[in-house]
Amino acid sequence: MRDPQSRSVMGAPHSMLFVSVCCAALAVLLSSCSADLPVQREAQQAEERALAATYSIVCVIHGDGDYLYHDTSGNEYKADEEALAGAKRVAQLNPHAEVFIFHQRPRRHFLLLFPLHDGEFYYYRNGRLIANESYWRDQEQSHFDPEVGLYRRFRADYQREMMSVFLYCGHEIPEVGGAGYDASYPDRTFTVHDLAGGLKDFTRHSARFDLMVLSTCFGGTPHTIGALGSFARYIIASPDNLHLSYFDLRSLERLDLSFRDGDVPAFAKRFAHQAFDLLTRDLQTTVSVAVYDVDRVQEFLHSVHRVYDHTLTTLKEATPASMATIEHCDCADLPAYVLPTMNEGVDVFYRPARFGRSKHKQTHSGWECWREIGPQDATSRSTGSRLFLEQ
């Protein structure tokens, strides 16, 4: 039997030889790499530049409510599922974008007992799905903490250099009250103020979103645009009702790489125009799409701030019975809002309903307000009185 100790002593020169050979090979390898390094680095950088996201799109889809609609052939659709499919298409067809999709779903239970996640998150980059996670939405309050947490975890570091878009698809976001917005959580409230709080967190480390798309009914009120305008340069919203088929998102597919800062307003108008065209093709109800240049509408918003706040106070105190005497209307129908600055910074695409009492209203200011209708007006409206006669 050999002495193990002698074997280790005998093996030492071989080990040293082996290490030397490895070092020499590594040195040759490194030197060969270093000879080509500038070329390779440039190629890598070029590849990274090509793959770098130029657009950042955040899409929140509310699906916890009544979102059923029918197309002109009578086929049923779920608005949130359709919006989700549209957002995924945008994500997949944009090789230069990162896209965050938050699908807020109804509360469900497994075997009627075990609660399931009520949110689903998708993160796409360069057209590829990078992450897909289920998450819990805030159970008590309608804050966006879980969504903001996911956003921060995945977002690219160079946010400031990207064109950013925020999309919200859902029902009318209440300006006051807001209980019952989530069908699964009837006691929870959700208002414009809550969305503004979420946007504040989304934009904490970056500038405002370049563009915000509010795919909701009655998004173009002075309060909503005022509250959300702190977080976006341009807002696209519907001042009147918006059908649940929402705004067409196809303008966001295959975004042009040459997009520059100054193109945002032009793009916003193109987006609004395309959405308007599609809605008017299929709908018999009123279609209104407005683009708000947030900086340019500030003067009007300041002018009407007090009078609109007074209306909101009335709404806050309204009982279900008194709510029957309050309705949405074009701000242009109320003298207090008819100011020289009213049309400043607003581009409106509008077509009245084909039927009904608003059939003959040919224009819309782009601003939606509230008006009180007296009991007599309410009665006469309900019986189709001369107030809304066909001309």
Added chain:
Amino acid sequence: MKGATMTARIAFGSIAMMFILALTANADGKGELQKYFNDAASKVKATENPSEKRTILNESFQTMSNALDIVGRSPSTSKADRVGIDRFKATLQEKQDELAGSNGYARVPDGQLNAFSLYVVQDMEQADQIISISLVTLLLIILLIVLLVR
């Protein structure tokens, strides 16, 4: 005789409860109302005769209006629901008036009846007054419609 009446009432009550529970579990109230108007629109589209189209639309409004009347008069209906029901009824009345050309409305032309039936569906899909009616009341309305149509 009295016993038989009671049994019938209990049976009817049980069926109604089961129906409501099944609907509550499987559907949302507003969605069911939308389907009701969508079905009417599909029938209108499938019919060539304008007067039949008008009858289909008018009957759909009338059936819904009757169901709303019954639920609205029920003592168990809350005040808030009654407000929602009244607003919903007013909306229906406007559509009925426009269809017939009464109360100052111009009559919907024969050639536009298909489009009008679509308008009704789309308007109902975005009607906020329906949202203000509670789910239980909406389900009661749907139950009544089912019974009234039969």
